Amino acid sequence: MQERILYSQNVWVDGKLQPATVHIQNGTISNIHFNKRDTAEDFGDLVIMPGVIDVHVHVNEPGRTEWEGFETATQAAAAGGTTTIIDMPLNASPVTTTLAAFEDKLASTQGKMNINVGFYAGLVPGNATHLEAMLQAGVVGVKCFLTHSGIDEFPNVTEKDLDEAMPIIAKYKVPLLAHCELYDTEVDCGFNENPTSYQHYLASRPKQWENDAIALMIRKCREHNCPVHIVHVASAEALAQIEAAKKEGLPITAETCTQYIYFNAESIPDASCIYKCAPPIREKANNDQLKQAFSTGVLDFLTTDHSPAPPSIKEMESGNLKKAWGGIAGIQFLLSGSWTAMKETLTLEQFIPLVTAKPAAFCKAKKKGTIAVGFDADLVIWNPNDSEIIREEGVFFRYKISPYIGQNLSGIVAETIVNGETVYQNKFIKNKNKGQWLLQK
Template sequence: MSERKIYSKRVWVENKLQPATICFNKAHINAIHFEKTNDAEDFGNVVIMPGVIDVHVHINEPGRTEWEGFETATQAAAAGGTTTVIDMPLNASPVTTTLQAFQEKLDSSVGKMNVNVGFYAGLIPGNTPHLEALIQAGVIGVKCFLTHSGINEFPNVTEKDLDEAMPIIAKYNLPLLAHCELYDTEIDCDFENNPTSYQHYLASRPKKWENDAIDLMIRMCRKHNCPVHIVHVASAEALIKIATAKKEGLPITAETCTQYIYFNAEDIPDASCIYKCAPPIREKANNDQLKNAFSTGVLDFITTDHSPAPPSIKEMETGNLKKAWGGIAGIQFLLNGSWTALKNTMTLQQFIPLVTSKPAKFIKSDKKGSIAIGKDADFVIWNPEKTSIVKEDDILFRYKISAYVNQNLSGVVTETIVNGETIYKNKSIQSKNKGQWLLQK
């Protein structure tokens, strides 16, 4: 591939938006000129920035490819400006808890990666002896649940399991990612008799579950000095706990997801299972605190926790929130959904690192997340000021069911470039299978 040169008045270089021409080939950025060169494609005033990195997605292949799969998930990611995703060890089958299962997942992704893909291992009771082999094979981190995951192949861990596993994970300085909810059998909100009520669902998974689980993970982090990452923080009451742990110097990071800052419980209708996720989307006052936690550094970055399911499993016809699969399909809307949610509370310059350099730091990638000579040629070209209403026809993940349908989002992607190749442009996929595995060295 010959060298390509792209110019805009707003290129994210050296942690600011400024006029620049980026020169790159299939692999890397070769040069940066802080002016428009004669032979550069001129993108005017739209933003050119590093490709978005989503470190929390469920692609579900192999085994549950009818739920999603690498082909559709990575096309949708590219359509949203995301150039790298990290896949969770569930809800694939087999779950990624052994080296053999990891190899099956790698094999299943071949020829289907339209963006770069990394992988997490899973921690479940009894699989601690498998962790070192998985880590040495290149997983980015290890994921566990403190409550039932939703599938029986991936049971939750106990404190005993954490005591066994965390010293091994700490030895390799990888993060242990934790779904933080601790089930309390004393909760009685009569959800059983009100299965289509969102407020009853919300009450069935209170903030206390999340707060208690985060307390546990902070204590275990302190005990083993193992990096801990709190996924999808939804309880604003937990923010002070995370902030205190960080001030103590503990190796703790935390994320929230687009849905927890874009949607609010007050606006969610009953019998609408597209909004069901765990922890649940909480009230506006709570979610406004989550938004403010980015500026203080308590929350490190944003993800989607893309967790799709077929319409029947999502109970789209019945509206039964108690039976429905819990998960938001949102891999395509990390950039524009999050920017829409945050544009009134922060500048674009404050926002960009939350979806680029900060997740890149988390996955220890020195080649992604910023525009500099020698970095990977992954870019998104987009207009943050332009708005667009999401239509079902725009969606490239497998099922066109998503809470983002009919939402008016700020930020329209012009082009997505992965490893120097245009993957998405003019509202369509231009080239396939240009992604690569992202394995920890």
């Protein structure tokens, strides 16, 4: 493979943006010079940094490929500067709760991986005996729900199920990812009578559900010394207990998603199901606390929880939030959406690790998330200072149903390089199928 040499005044090396020339050969970074080489392509003051890593994505293939699929999801990721995703075990059919289902999932990616893809196994009642085989086959973690997942074939676990599975997961030193909402009965808040009201939807899934579930997972983490990861933290009230668990030395990590820091409940219109996700997007004062939790290290990194669905399932015409599929399509906007949301709170230097090195460490992607000699040449070249209004025609995921359409986002991606090959450049997919499996063996 021909050597490629890139120069910018703003290359993310050794934890800071600085002038550097990066050499790429055979899919890896072969050399770095801290000056400009005559033969280098000069990107001026554009930022060259590691490709973005999104460790929380629902691709829905095989079995529900009409919802999304690896071909479109990985193109959209590349268009947003993301070079690696980790795919969740549910919304596909079969759900990834056995080795056979995991092998089906791997087969379904063939010829469709425009970026790198890793995978989680699923924990459901009764499948703990299947975990070991999937862990040995290379999944990077195990996902469970503490409440109904929205998919009947992926039921939520109980404390008994956790006690059975966590010692197995702990042995492999991979994380158990938990959707943390816990409740006995529905909240009587009038949502049934007001199914198009966003405020009634918000009231139907209170912060207490999250707080109680996170408390349970911290307690189980302590009992089993099993790494636990809290996905999509939306309740700022839960931050204190996560912080205390970390100070105690428990192996616990936590994320939030772009939508929980970019949008606020006060400005979400009624009957607009594009905003429905679970937990719900909460109030601005709550979400400002989530942003601050990155500067204190209570939250570890950002993800999208990309969860697309066809218009009929999303109830786009009826606006019925009670019936609508809960999930936001955002795989293309992890970098630009999160940066737009965070740029008043963190410097760019503080922000970059939240979408690169920190998620790379979480999924043990040892050759990703950093620009260093010998690391994979997964790079994004982008302008954090420029902005654009997102339009449907610029969206690469399957259904152009997303609250980010129409938003003015800071951070325009010029080029996305996967394993040394340009996959996305100047609004176009240039090369396909350059991704590789990320298997943890």
